[in-house]
Amino acid sequence: AQSVTQPDIHITVSEGASLELRCNYSYGATPYLFWYVQSPGQGLQLLLKYFSGDTLVQGIKGFEAEFKRSQSSFNLRKPSVHWSDAAEYFCAVGAGGTSYGKLTFGQGTILTVHP
């Protein structure tokens, strides 16, 4: 079965600083990987996704993520963080086969942005 680990429960950065949120996955086949963001009391918004091809994917709001098969990682990055980026971020892997469409989420990383 697939699994996702987000090692950092909580990260604090200053506004304007760069950001990297870590994500490691475990999956037997080619993974379908996603990053979602959740504001308090709300649903999830898709930031970006990786299916195949270019391992560096661009998303909305200036985010990007790089798929590294050798490290089983899909880290999320942003060069300059804005105060509005404060939220919780979830990495997820999509299942295939008979479980297609099902997502397994990491534990989430809470991002705090200091002015």
Place this chain on the structure above:
Amino acid sequence: GAVVSQHPSWVICKSGTSVKIECRSLDFQATTMFWYRQFPKQSLMLMATSNEGSKATYEQGVEKDKFLINHASLTLSTLTVTSAHPEDSSFYICSASLAQGSNQPQHFGDGTRLSIL
């Protein structure tokens, strides 16, 4: 595009009552919808996969008789928490994909916060 609407956004009710939560895909048809449960400060846990016109597929450990799922049309799935108790209090989120396939991103509703007194 790809808007998923969830209703109600917040419900408070007495222990023993049943609560119905609706999940609608507003601008697309969703053959498959998913229901998740999220406890405070925790990740999302998949409860079940809702398939239009057929029975839902429940994850291990989720009580089928407790959490009734109906997917009567391509734009509507409902989750009914029957005889709700305080331990059922949680944040419930639904999602839907534009098309089938594990490479299709899911679009999420804004969630329903359920509080059982």
